[in-house]
Amino acid sequence: MKQLDFNSIYKNDSQQSTGLLFIRAYHKWHGLIKSQLKTIDLTHPQFVLLTTLAALLRQQEWVSQTDIARFSDMDVMTV
Template identity: 50%
Template structure:
């Protein structure tokens, strides 16, 4: 039976394959570094998003974290439950909406994220720095792809 692919003679031309290989290499480095701090990559994203949003807002909801990180609400909820159990965040009833919780980072969470961010950023610099002067164009391309994808999923 014939392999029904436009890339059957050269898999290296498959954008999806190249993307997932690149992602897996980058993610492996991130995952390994974060495991030393006792958090997963999704937990890092939620903590980092919470820390980022805390610069601008006092009461941050799970829905806001979900929207900013583009992680679905139920997954964010599960991650927050784990982070709360591990003593990195607390959830309180939001004074702005009685149906929502306000998520707050506690000192242990701030300690973890303050160690994790420089580590992840240094991995990003090393990994994507191989692009040199093409890095800005690469980021623009990623934004373009992400925006097209976001528009399509809202329809």
């Protein structure tokens, strides 16, 4: 099998790749968040919705599904 050339400035040291470091940090953070939210029986999307609602209610009297979707960058039908 022919080995493909990995065209990257990090091809000789992938451990220094910004993308790889970011995804590792993200997965660590997401795992910690999920484990903490599990103790209160919430999923991460539910947490995002609730915190978004709380933030918006500090700014305006009424909050719609569309407001939450726009603020949290989520699909309206997911909210």
